[in-house]
Amino acid sequence: MYGAIEAGGTKFVCAVSDDSLNILECVSIPTTKPSETMKEVFAFFDKHPVDAIGIGSFGPIDINKNSKTYGYVTNTPKLAWKDYNFVGEMKKRYQVPIAWTTDVNAAAYGELRKGAAVGKDSCVYLTAGTGVGGGGVVNGQLLEGFGHPEMGHILVRQHPEDTYKGNCPSHGNCLEGLAAGPAIGDRMGKRAQHLAEDDPYWKIQAFYLAQAIVNYTLILSPEKIIFGGGVMKQKQLFPLIRESFKEQMNDYVPVPDLEDYIVPCALEDKAGVTGCLLLAEKELNK
Amino acid sequence: MYGAIEAGGTKFVCAVSDDSLNILECVSIPTTKPSETMKEVFAFFDKHPVDAIGIGSFGPIDINKNSKTYGYVTNTPKLAWKDYNFVGEMKKRYQVPIAWTTDVNAAAYGELRKGAAVGKDSCVYLTAGTGVGGGGVVNGQLLEGFGHPEMGHILVRQHPEDTYKGNCPSHGNCLEGLAAGPAIGDRMGKRAQHLAEDDPYWKIQAFYLAQAIVNYTLILSPEKIIFGGGVMKQKQLFPLIRESFKEQMNDYVPVPDLEDYIVPCALEDKAGVTGCLLLAEKELNK
Numbered sequence: 001m002y003g004a005i006e007a008g009g010t011k012f013v014c015a016v017s018d019d020s021l022n023i024l025e026c027v028s029i030p031t032t033k034p035s036e037t038m039k040e041v042f043a044f045f046d047k048h049p050v051d052a053i054g055i056g057s058f059g060p061i062d063i064n065k066n067s068k069t070y071g072y073v074t075n076t077p078k079l080a081w082k083d084y085n086f087v088g089e090m091k092k093r094y095q096v097p098i099a100w101t102t103d104v105n106a107a108a109y110g111e112l113r114k115g116a117a118v119g120k121d122s123c124v125y126l127t128a129g130t131g132v133g134g135g136g137v138v139n140g141q142l143l144e145g146f147g148h149p150e151m152g153h154i155l156v157r158q159h160p161e162d163t164y165k166g167n168c169p170s171h172g173n174c175l176e177g178l179a180a181g182p183a184i185g186d187r188m189g190k191r192a193q194h195l196a197e198d199d200p201y202w203k204i205q206a207f208y209l210a211q212a213i214v215n216y217t218l219i220l221s222p223e224k225i226i227f228g229g230g231v232m233k234q235k236q237l238f239p240l241i242r243e244s245f246k247e248q249m250n251d252y253v254p255v256p257d258l259e260d261y262i263v264p265c266a267l268e269d270k271a272g273v274t275g276c277l278l279l280a281e282k283e284l285n286k
Numbered sequence: 287m288y289g290a291i292e293a294g295g296t297k298f299v300c301a302v303s304d305d306s307l308n309i310l311e312c313v314s315i316p317t318t319k320p321s322e323t324m325k326e327v328f329a330f331f332d333k334h335p336v337d338a339i340g341i342g343s344f345g346p347i348d349i350n351k352n353s354k355t356y357g358y359v360t361n362t363p364k365l366a367w368k369d370y371n372f373v374g375e376m377k378k379r380y381q382v383p384i385a386w387t388t389d390v391n392a393a394a395y396g397e398l399r400k401g402a403a404v405g406k407d408s409c410v411y412l413t414a415g416t417g418v419g420g421g422g423v424v425n426g427q428l429l430e431g432f433g434h435p436e437m438g439h440i441l442v443r444q445h446p447e448d449t450y451k452g453n454c455p456s457h458g459n460c461l462e463g464l465a466a467g468p469a470i471g472d473r474m475g476k477r478a479q480h481l482a483e484d485d486p487y488w489k490i491q492a493f494y495l496a497q498a499i500v501n502y503t504l505i506l507s508p509e510k511i512i513f514g515g516g517v518m519k520q521k522q523l524f525p526l527i528r529e530s531f532k533e534q535m536n537d538y539v540p541v542p543d544l545e546d547y548i549v550p551c552a553l554e555d556k557a558g559v560t561g562c563l564l565l566a567e568k569e570l571n572k
Contacts (some may be wrong), residue, residue, distance in 0.1 A: 030345035060539065074540070078410045122431035134505075138424045145408035145424065145507035150539050154501045157443050157471065170538045219420075219505050252456045253346060253436050254360075 003050035003096075003170070005033070005041060006103055007057040008088070009078060009130065014041055015267030015273045016048040021114075022095065026273065031058075033080035042093060052284035054276035055098040056106025057086060057134075061212075063101060063148050071100055077169075099279035102148045103272050106133030107265070111226050112137045115266035122221040124216050125265065128209065129229035132176040133273030136220060142279075143220075152176040152200075157212050159204045162187075180210040181231050197236050205231070206240035207248075213241070213262065214248045217255060224256075228265040238262065288560030288570075289336035289382075291327060292359045292389055293317070293343040295364060295416065300327055301559045302334040307400075307567065311544070312559065317344075319366035319376075328379060337450045338570035340385040340562035342392025343372060345419075349387060349434050357386055363455075385565035389558050390421030393551070396561030397512050398423045399554035406509040410502050411551065412437070414495065415515030418462040422506060428507075428565075438462040442497050445490045448473075465494040467517050483522050490524030491517070493534075499527070499548065503541060510542075514551040523549065 002021065005015040008031060015026040025048070045053070060076060062069045064231045071087025087100050101109075108125035117123040117137075126134040132152030136143035143149055153174045164187040166173030177183060184192040188201060195201060213225050231237075244260040255261055265271050288307065290300040294317060311334070315326045331339070347360060347452040348355045357373025373386050387395075394411035403409035403423075414418040417436030422429035429435055434532055439460045450473040452459030463469060470478040474487060481487060499511050517523075528544040551557050 037339055136505075138429060139427045141508070142424045143424060145505045146509045146542060147539055149505055149507055151505045153538055154504050154566065155443060155497055157441060170536045171534075211441055215501060216505060218440050219422075219435055219437045219502060220429070221433045223432045243293075248441065248457075250456045252439055253433055256432060 001048060001051045002047065002277045002280040003045055003053040003281060004273045005053065005055045005057075006106065006272035006276055007055060007214070008103055008272075009058045010265060012037055013273050014043060015045045016050055017277045019080075021274075021277050022278075023069065023270075023273070031078070031257060034084050038089065045094060050094070050096060050280070052091065052097040052099070052280040053094065053279055054106065054279035055086065055090070056101055056103040056272050056276045056279075057126070059102050059148060060150065061086070061102060061148065063144055064146065097280075097283040099276070099283040101144070101279065102135055104133045104186035105142050105144070105148060106135070106279060107228060107271035108135035108137050108226070108275065109142060109271070109278055110267055110271045111265055113278050116226045116263050117224040122140050122220070122222045123224040123226055124151075124213070124220060124222045125226045125228060125271070126209070126213070127229035128179060128227065128231040128274050130181050132180045136218070136222060138220065151216065152180075154212060156208055159207045175208060175212050179205060179231075184229065184231070189211070192231050192234065197234070202234065202236060203240055203244075206237055206244045210236070210241045210244035210248055214245060217249070218253065221253070225262050226265050228268075228271060229262070232264060235264075238264065262277070287336045288563045288566040289331055289334065289339040290559045290566060291339065291341045291343075292392065292545060292558035293341060294389055294558070295344045298323055298327060299559050300330045301563065303563045307563050309563070310557070319371050319383075324445050330459045331380060336380070336566070338383040338385070339376065339567040340381065340392065340565035340569065341372065341376070342389040342558050342565075343386055344564045345388050345434060346436065347372070347386070347434065349430055350432065372408050376444060379471060383566075383569040385562070385569040387428055387430070387565065388419070388421055391428050391430070391434060392421070392561035393514060393557035393564060394421035394423050394512070394561065395564055396553055396557045396559070397551055399564050400560050401557060402512045403510040408506070408508045408509045409510040409512055410499070410506060411501065411512045411514060411557070412502075412518040414465060414467070414513065416467050417516055418466045420502070422508060424506065429494070435459055437498070437502065440464075440501060441500060442462075442494055443451035448490050461494060461498050465491060465517075470517065474536060478520065483520070488520065488522060489526055489530075492523055492530045495523070496527045496530035497534055500531060503535070504539065508540070511548050512545065512551050512552075513549070515558060515561070518550060521550075524550065548553045
């Protein structure tokens with residue numbers, strides 16, 4: 001039996017599966033503070049004797065195995081979780097192998113093995129919602145190095161018709177500062193989901209997301225780019241993103257057919273949990 | 287005995303090594319057209335009975351093993367080489383395993399195993415010279431996906447004091463269009479190596495290179511960023527790049543100490559050939 005924790009900024013999704021990764025039970029727990037949220041996480045896993053657990057967490061987190069703070073949530077704006085030793089607390093209670101990565105890396109892995117990128121060795125998963133975050137798989141392995149990707153914060157060019165200054169506390173007008181849900185709301189005076197489907201703003205939104213994935217493509221050359229997150233429920237964005245991608249890339253490198261290359265996530269809200277279960281299985285068998 | 291071909295736009299460097307990768311002989315051949323250049327390549331390897339060959343080529347090239355044109359140089363501006371079946375022609379003459387990647391991926395691999403990133407699992411190698419090109423290693427493996435990185439062409443923000451329009455035929459003011467040697471010459475009216483060491487332009491150059499590596503860091507989180515190429519012989523750029531990197535990143539993600547993180551290549555003009563020999567060895571033993 002495998003366990004999964006998709007630790008998001010709003011809610012934790014915990015699940016257990018059988019050895020064939022069929023989900024047996026799944027609960028959602030509000031993300032408040034560790035003493036409350038983790039109490040419920042423990043209550044869930046105390047009931048289920050899992051052999052390994054995969055955790056995909058909101059970040060930033062420390063994934064560097066040589067670091068003293070490996071397994072910690074680090075300098076998150078969610079202050080209650082800052083410096084929380086997530087893996088350490090789990091290991092204290094459950095003596096099983098634990099895989100540890102970001103929520104978006106877990107989702108990328110889930111989509112690669114069971115979703116939109118099945119049969120591929122590489123993909124990027126980009127979520128645009130309350131923030132913009134990305135994860136990836138390269139040569140079948142999670143995209144990690146000194147730390148984990150924070151590809152939602154890349155520096156982008158401003159759209160010539162967009163005068164919004166950006167709201168990222170660290171970078172102002174980085175990708176997240178211009179294209180996350182709160183930036184759309186702040187700029188337009190209403191929430192993204194209340195904008196008309198044909199609002200001219202969507203072309204600007206598509207320009208930023210397309211610019212980001214042009215750069216991801218030039219750097220990573222992934223076989224698929226998969227979008228998730230609340231903002232991407234606006235399905236009219238997909239053709240606009242493909243069009244802007246084509247224009248900005250200007251045929252410089254060959255890419256798969258754009259209809260197949262730039263796609264919505266297939267596992268929807270199960271991408272992260274599925275990835276966590278797969279990572280638990282991998283951790284047990286390594 | 288291993289063979290290496292670092293196929294650059296100006297010259298091909300061919301080398302052979304013993305089984306411990308000590309270089310035994312190394313020649314440089316001008317890059318003109320395949321019928322001339324390859325004649326000399328063949329003359330060199332006809333003399334040396336190698337067990338495997340690693341090729342790191344100028345691009346774009348087809349590295350997709352499922353593609354009909356795997357092993358070809360593709361839509362390069364060097365027209366004599368366009369659609370040249372490099373691996374195919376080598377395989378016809380030498381029935382040995384052949385590794386095939388870009389010159390910059392080979393250099394990244396060489397630096398990881400024998401140069402500035404020894405002991406690491408990941409790095410980016412960025413060259414700024416007649417063009418800007420980058421390669422990388424992730425989890426110990428070459429950074430490849432649908433194709434190979436073309437990270438010299440990422441879209442960057444213009445420096446506020448720089449009015450130069452950029453000279454990339456595909457993207458105008460992408461990184462290469464703003465920061466390669468010819469762009470510097472075109473903008474300043476003289477070649478980069480004739481600009482004074484304290485010319486104010488170098489801050490602009492550093493801004494572009496720093497911006498690029500901020501984005502590479504946010505996407506790849508490499509353990510080292512290694513610079514090569516003619517423009518990077520201007521050693522005064524290194525402190526300027528580190529300073530601009532710090533400013534643009536604004537401490538958003540933890541990175542190693544910048545003196546250790548942003549470094550010149552250690553193998554200098556042997557990075558590519560060393561990487562090719564290592565890739566030949568790996569190809570033979572896989």
